[in-house]
Amino acid sequence: MKLKQFINIIVLCFLFARCDGQDTTIINNNSTQVVFVKTPNEVQEPIVVGAERTSIYLNELIGKKVGIVANHTSLIKNTNLVDSLLSLKINVVRVFSPEHGFRGTADAGEKVKSNSDSKTGLPIVSLYGKNKKPLPEQLKDLDVIIFDIQDVGARFYTYISTMHYVMEACAENKKKLILLDRPNPNGHYVDGPVLDKKFTSFIGMHPVPIVHGMTIGEYAKMINGEGWLANHVKCDLTIVEVKNYNHTTFYDLPVKPSPNLPNMSSIYLYPSLCLFEGTPISVGRGTDLPFQILGHPKLTSERYSFIPKSMEGAKSPILEGEKCNGYNLSLFGTEYVKGKGSINLFWLIDIYNNFPDKAGFFTEQFNLLAGTDQLQQQIKTGNTEEEITTSWAVGLSKFKLIRKKYLLYQDFE
Numbered sequence: 001m002k003l004k005q006f007i008n009i010i011v012l013c014f015l016f017a018r019c020d021g022q023d024t025t026i027i028n029n030n031s032t033q034v035v036f037v038k039t040p041n042e043v044q045e046p047i048v049v050g051a052e053r054t055s056i057y058l059n060e061l062i063g064k065k066v067g068i069v070a071n072h073t074s075l076i077k078n079t080n081l082v083d084s085l086l087s088l089k090i091n092v093v094r095v096f097s098p099e100h101g102f103r104g105t106a107d108a109g110e111k112v113k114s115n116s117d118s119k120t121g122l123p124i125v126s127l128y129g130k131n132k133k134p135l136p137e138q139l140k141d142l143d144v145i146i147f148d149i150q151d152v153g154a155r156f157y158t159y160i161s162t163m164h165y166v167m168e169a170c171a172e173n174k175k176k177l178i179l180l181d182r183p184n185p186n187g188h189y190v191d192g193p194v195l196d197k198k199f200t201s202f203i204g205m206h207p208v209p210i211v212h213g214m215t216i217g218e219y220a221k222m223i224n225g226e227g228w229l230a231n232h233v234k235c236d237l238t239i240v241e242v243k244n245y246n247h248t249t250f251y252d253l254p255v256k257p258s259p260n261l262p263n264m265s266s267i268y269l270y271p272s273l274c275l276f277e278g279t280p281i282s283v284g285r286g287t288d289l290p291f292q293i294l295g296h297p298k299l300t301s302e303r304y305s306f307i308p309k310s311m312e313g314a315k316s317p318i319l320e321g322e323k324c325n326g327y328n329l330s331l332f333g334t335e336y337v338k339g340k341g342s343i344n345l346f347w348l349i350d351i352y353n354n355f356p357d358k359a360g361f362f363t364e365q366f367n368l369l370a371g372t373d374q375l376q377q378q379i380k381t382g383n384t385e386e387e388i389t390t391s392w393a394v395g396l397s398k399f400k401l402i403r404k405k406y407l408l409y410q411d412f413e
Contacts, residue, residue: 047251050180050217050240051076051148054088057178057240061090064143067134069096069127069166073150073182073257081148081180082120092122093142098149098162099128099258128158132202133165139173147179150257151216153186154271155195156203156369159257160219164205167223171233178238181217181408183251185267188412189213189341190403192271194395195371204371209392209399210343211271213247214406221406239408246410250338259313260290265333272337272344273329275375278366281351282308282324286317292333294347295319295326298356304328326351345385352379 050057051074066085068074074081085092095102095117102117102124116123125131125138139145147166149159163179170177192210206228212219217239222228224235245251256262261270266289273291276283284293286308295306296319305325308317329347337344355361358380367373378388404411 044249045244047183047245047249048243049182050242051081051182053180053240053243054084057146057180057238058088058090060144060176060178060238061085061146063091065091065093065141067094067096067139067142067145068092069098069145069147069149069162071097071102071149073253073255074148074180075255081146082117082122086120092120094138095122095124096127096134096138096145096166097124099158127162127165132162134169136169136173139169139175142175144176144178145170147177147216147220148182149216150182150253150255151184151219152257152261152267152270153184153211153213154274155192155206155208155210155212155371156274157270158202160216161202161205163216163220164223164228167220167235167237168229168233171229171235174236176236176238178240179217179220180240181215181242183242183245183249184213184215184247185251185253185264186211186271187213187215187247188250190396190400191341191343191389191392192396193370193372193375193392194399196373199368199371199373201368203368207399209396210371212399212403213412214403215242215245215408217241218403218406218408221408222402225406226402241408247407247412248410260285262288262290263333264338265330266291268333268337269329272347275348275366275369276351278363278369279352279361280318280357280363281355282306282317282319282326284308286311286314286320289328289330290314292330293326293328294351295324296351296355297322297324299325299351299354301325301327342389345388349379349385 068082070081076084082092082095125134127134145166147163151157151159167177190209190211190213194209195204195207197207214222220237220239224237229235252264253267261267270291273283276294281294281296284290284306287293287306293304293306304327305323307323308320310316310320352358352361362376366376370376375388
């Protein structure tokens with residue numbers, strides 16, 4: 001089945017969907033009319049993230065020297081957690097920042113240097129680059145560490161790797177860690193191959209599937225409980241839970257979690273499209289639609305084209321300045337992938353089959369992203385999407401049993 005046929009099938013599914021009492025939106029995209037059914041939002045109490053529940057954790061900070069692991073997503077309403085705590089006279093001594101830096105503007109993979117915050121003057125220790133784990137001398141004068149970062153629920157999103165090393169450093173240096181939990185925008189399903197430990201890296205540190213379906217607090221409990229920290233040390237961990245959240249909740253992030261995930265469509269597409277980062281295909285870095293479009297100069301698609309250019313968050317994007325032929329999937333993130341509740345391999349299989357240089361299609365990075373070498377081999381040998389996803393079943397069943405032990409919120413099953 002070609003990609004054009006796939007798109008038309010999805011269109012037909014929406015055309016024939018029952019629309020009783022629902023609104024419909026008709027969108028014309030590249031001569032294809034797509035009808036999306038808008039279902040009414042369920043009435044739900046407002047989400048209150050852990051950071052906003054200051055009455056639970058503020059007493060733990062009074063009179064203490066506090067370190068904070070944070071970035072631009074660490075918000076209480078519209079104010080950064082660091083600024084909020086300083087206004088409450090909490091003695092914040094040091095800030096630790098993950099990939100993309102404290103203000104969230106650095107490129108993916110860009111080595112962020114330690115510096116000081118221009119607004120508060122606080123020293124900022126980068127945990128992305130050579131120093132991924134807080135050093136003993138960076139913790140010795142602290143009484144307690146706060147971790148508050150918005151995750152997106154994919155194994156290769158590095159904020160959970162940073163959390164692992166922070167937990168490990170806290171355990172080794174006898175420091176208490178207070179984790180302020182936040183919803184997982186992809187927390188409504190579990191899917192993908194479970195990581196083979198042979199492919200452990202900073203973009204995949206634990207034997208979990210690509211989509212783990214856990215909040216960052218639940219994930220931290222699992223790291224502790226499964227003994228995944230070095231030498232099986234245990235972190236003194238307190239989790240401030242999210243109020244009014246469960247794993248059937250679709251949570252729209254109030255701020256983009258990193259420069260190349262600018263909207264909810266990109267966040268829903270990310271677990272499927274990030275695998276292309278291990279290929280020559282552009283996922284739209286250096287455009288206004290990162291992780292919503294796919295393309296390469298050698299593809300023959302005439303439906304859509306784009307030219308990546310240098311910009312903030314994508315200073316040297318792959319295929320910069322080259323016309324990339326491909327596909328605009330931006331409509332499918334929120335209107336199809338969100339409700340599908342699974343990783344979509346169709347685009348990966350189809351583009352591989354139509355790419356002229358198959359020998360150069362998969363890079364070494366692909367297996368690290370997939371967490372296995374099996375997926376690459378399955379695609380090369382012509383396995384269907386159904387055959388590939390069926391092969392994940394045993395690993396997923398085992399993981400789900402582990403996952404259940406650490407859930408803090410009502411599950412989707």
